[in-house]
Amino acid sequence: MEAKMSMRAATNTPAQMVSMASFNVRPKFNVFKPTPVWKSITFGAPLVIQAQKSEIKEVAAEVSEKDALKVKEWEVGMLQDEVAASQGIRIRRRPPTGPPLHYVGPFEFRIQNEGNTPRNILEEIVWHKDVEVAQMKEKMPLPSLKRALDNAPPVRDFLGALKAANARTGLPGLIAEVKKASPSRGVLRENFDPVEIAKAYEKGGAACLSVLTDQKYFQGGFENLEKIRNSGVQCPLLCKEFVIDAWQIYYARTKGADAILLVAAILPDLDIRYMTKICKLLGLTALVEVHDEKEMDRVLGIEGIELIGINNRNLETFEVDISNTRNLLQGERWQKIQEKGIIVVGESGLFTPSDIAYVQEAGVKAVLVGESIVKQSDPTKGITELFGKDISC
Template structure:
């Protein structure tokens, strides 16, 4: 991890961001013609941003704090690691790296240059409709099967990884939708995998499983053929979630808003128009998994509100057996996002049948 803090490129990007006043989101078009929306409400780096995030219970810092003065060794400059600029958990480390990565990608391919790709992108498929149809057909939670080669906690899950073949096997096994990891550094995924699956004729709608911190990423995902994107409440303040869901609506994309605890769930339920909420059963601090988290977040008034609004809740993490599926279904989950327990199977289609206790293919 140490080399992450010593790269001059990181420092130059950080300096540009600081001087430009860039904070949580960037100016983004209202449509694919290049016209721009008003800039979303921004906060300055530092104390104001920290106060905003703290007020909403956000524990993931978007970027490293400024840190101590620069140190010089020959022609290079770097910051010493300390408590302030060392990631506190793996999600924060991923987000800090993603901030640098996205800044570099935007420089190479500004939004204006995405126009042609957006115009030529394949039509958006109905992600939420596919989940509802599957749930009605099987009377079981609809499956979002994840095309996932590796994870930070488990390492490589499948050595003989062919994303298109795995996606086709998932579809054959009864998956309603697919989730495709696009983060390269931590999950060994790519946008090329997403594009290849879409171009291979797989009919299941595709969720771009990316760590989105900038509106540009939503446009890029659509250009690559995504039908839905993931927005993480632990990373994004309310203003960003509202802003980004509006962009998704304009592009026809579904937005899966992921929560981990009661406070995040309450924040998301306070936002109008939310149709899809994912409950991640993994603790951000310890990375331990407890599927009873789904039940806890769906009890009482929260569960009633979700039913009244007809929001689809997706259970995420820790689902390996038919008993696990039954447990979260009884809690109120109508879809599940599963990767590890099926991608590791030599025959993913049979893995799906084993997960649900029966064949759910059409």
Template sequence: MEGLASLNTATRVAIGVGPSLLRDKHFAKSSPPPSIAMINHNSPRLPSIRAQQSETSDGASTVTAVSESPENTLKAKEWEVGMLQDEVAASQGIRIRRRPPSGPPQHYVGPFEFRLQNEGNTPRNILEEIIWHKDIEVSQLKERRPLVTLKKALDSAPPARDFIGALRAAHARTGLPGLIAEVKKASPSRGVLREDFDPVEIARAYEKGGAACLSVLTDQKYFQGGFENLEAIRYAGVQCPLLCKEFVIEAWQIYYARTKGADAILLIAAVLPDLDIRYMVKICKMLGLAALVEVHDEREMDRVLGIEGVELIGINNRNLETFEVDISNTKKLLEGERGELIRQKGILVVGESGLFTPDDIAYVQEAGVRAVLVGESIVKQSDPTKGIAGLFGRDISV
């Protein structure tokens, strides 16, 4: 949609949405966001003003001048950085956008500020919706707990435990994949999995049943989890190392998880560009955390295998865009040269999603996994301890 904007001052402005916009030969080359072009080159000294766009019934747009604030200028700069991040991510095949492409509620172009709303502000799938919400959530949390305070809190955090070592030891003991049992109340695709949800009691039952490690959902809005669950399990005397199952988009979240007692954290290749993964893996090593880097397809696997320092890769058989599950995805990603490279690097592979029976476990183990992450098929059982025995076809408890 294109429209002319009117302003009750001597300054004339033209606004457009989309790549084929009105372009002024004096301005177009220097216009920051490519989605807006404006004509404003006749005034030698413009005051510090901004303009707010609204649409009239005839399709035209109106721009109202208001005063500029440093806070909104900062938001505009953050939006520009975010757009650059999304461009880099897209070049690596990442389809999940970090935030709505139309920018923050208000952003600047030259001396004017605009509010844009269009179809681009609708998430394309559930994972993108979660990430957009997480971006806002993390921004709010960072204001309350700046990174400097988290670094101080690390001194009183419980010591990190060997997550990968626990999985290798379980595999050596049982001859079966080491189990990461997931403490999860709900999911966007399945709804509430367990009404009588007591995270500590479930964690204890998993440990009793032979789980090597635990995964704890910390997302509240979509999975009804929380960091309080992670903290409660850690301080309840459960010995299994804990994976913080979170949608990580910033390094701040890694520090936060460590202060809450996490021993490992999830990094999703469908969301994070290579540079972010490389940087976050280094931070995890510095903090003593394991980084479970999750992939879904061949391109993501190739990207992750090219990153130095990755020791733990999870293959998710669930398409996080459609939520469809196919456990043959694990075999496909571990065949041929990829599987050989994984063995050469000594990477431990975790099978994730769609694992409900001993045959499922045997299938992914034969494909090359040495650990599995399982939630739904055991958390729904009235006795999770027996659920683990049923999943593996025998008792794997110590």
């Protein structure tokens, strides 16, 4: 979306802006017929006229307030988009829209019509997620969600489990993904039983599990996360969701999540800082995912990051190149990672023992794998084949 901005004198206060915006408001209300002149001399006429004026003012004020709220919402959205663009984030959080009717403010935007078509699959997912989360929040507001935390199962140490597996086997700790389908590959496993798959993963030596909770694009769901947690599986669980709102973190915790995925490609730095603090408040581990050098630099500049995932999949083309992991773990970046004690997870494109060895040599201490093992008739055996050896306890 291209936007041309022309500065207008930014001297108006917010109150003046709202007042100016209300000038063009044309409220809909029932207009009283003018009182005939001969009746104006009666005793009750002044009261009738005064009532009419009062009603007009009330309706106009109500419409102006609603219009001003739309203006503010749009301005906040535009500011968020500007901040995201300045940090190299190419995924738009919402479809491009023009300013509300009667908009008057310090900036005047003239928007080129780009259409409301997502530019790639991740953007499509994010736009859908924005609507989906808004609907879920209406059904369960945050205060109700926070009360539900009292009944959530205890948090398990996701990061600790990865470190322990790495120390035990000398190989990257495995986060095995419970995933039925993906937008790029379609259905990966027709005979899909999330609990059965989770137990097979645990038996095969997985340190942690990743559970897809997006329904539309991955045919997952929070019910899968909840079923696995209640099944007796001991592996800590990562809620793999497209998080755009802190509300989702609380919701994941009520369903038994021990960790949450935060994608740098869709979240500005301020959101990542805020959300990682919420995770720590709830005892959750935040896995912050990056795809390129700019995202890695951004995330390394944020205090408190403990776990970074490098996704080898190009978000625009969906092509996979595992050399991306090595490229992002060199020079000053690698020094910062070591200084901060950050654990790095290799993601996507890992199918063979040589793939695992390659990313391990690059510096990863954990790997997140889904497709290559979930498609196996026996996922337990699939893990052994992936690592070239039995890594079960």
